[in-house]
Amino acid sequence: xxxxxxxxxxxxxxxxxSAVIKCTYSDSASNYFPWYKQELGKGPQLIxxxxxxxxxxxxxxxxVTLNKTAKHFSLHITETQPEDSAVYFCAASLDGSARQLTxxxxxxxxxxx
Amino acid sequence: SQTIHQWPATxxxxxxxxxxxxxxxxxxxxxxxxxxxQAAGRGLQLLFYxxxxxxxxxEVPQNLSASxxxxxxxxxxxKKLLLSDSGFYLCAWRGTSFETQYFGPGTRxxxx
Numbered sequence: 001x002x003x004x005x006x007x008x009x010x011x012x013x014x015x016x017x018s019a020v021i022k023c024t025y026s027d028s029a030s031n032y033f034p035w036y037k038q039e040l041g042k043g044p045q046l047i048x049x050x051x052x053x054x055x056x057x058x059x060x061x062x063x064v065t066l067n068k069t070a071k072h073f074s075l076h077i078t079e080t081q082p083e084d085s086a087v088y089f090c091a092a093s094l095d096g097s098a099r100q101l102t103x104x105x106x107x108x109x110x111x112x113x
Numbered sequence: 114s115q116t117i118h119q120w121p122a123t124x125x126x127x128x129x130x131x132x133x134x135x136x137x138x139x140x141x142x143x144x145x146x147x148x149x150x151q152a153a154g155r156g157l158q159l160l161f162y163x164x165x166x167x168x169x170x171x172e173v174p175q176n177l178s179a180s181x182x183x184x185x186x187x188x189x190x191x192k193k194l195l196l197s198d199s200g201f202y203l204c205a206w207r208g209t210s211f212e213t214q215y216f217g218p219g220t221r222x223x224x225x
Contacts, residue, residue: 032212034212043158043205043219046214047212087155100207103156
């Protein structure tokens with residue numbers, strides 16, 4: 001089955017700096033890659049996603065890049081703010097699979113004021 | 114628009130007691146439904162998923178069970194709770210025409 005590895009497990013950045021979280025996946029057939037943000041005590045919220053026919057997607061300060069050949073994808077957050085502090089999860093999915101998402105282990109991002 | 118509800122929000126139960134957590138989805142029909150457990154503040158473990166009424170797939174053998182008595186209702190149960198059942202339980206749904214899963218607010222369970 002699919003295996004998703006996520007690094008780093010913890011990340012601290014100064015406010016205004018950029019943050020990058022990386023994930024690798026094992027199943028080359030996976031074709032959908034969402035990112036979730038989970039604030040303390042809440043359910044994960046989808047923040048951005050990318051499909052395998054696209055190399056990059058951007059939404060304001062958040063961007064995701066995908067390298068299908070190397071089987072890795074990354075989340076980029078620019079101009080970080082304290083409210084970006086949360087746990088971030090990547091996931092991979094095979095289209096048509098009801099079981100669907102395989103999650104990474106999460107990254108605790110702390111933005112220092 | 115679609116919304117997903119979970120209750121209760123928090124629950125403290127003694128070891129050996131039964132459990133029933135409920136999840137409901139509004140604004141969609143025939144969704145795929147999922148139960149996850151999150152221990153130690155991270156890591157999402159898929160417990161069960163369902164593609165339709167009465168159809169349950171189990172991912173991890175344990176003392177928990179799931180049922181889907183109605184199209185938009187998903188229930189997580191246990192006959193006798195263990196200390197190791199403590200955690201944050203998340204329900205999620207997905208429409209059949211797209212891949213994205215959307216999570217509910219979660220139920221925090223503490224077994225003492």
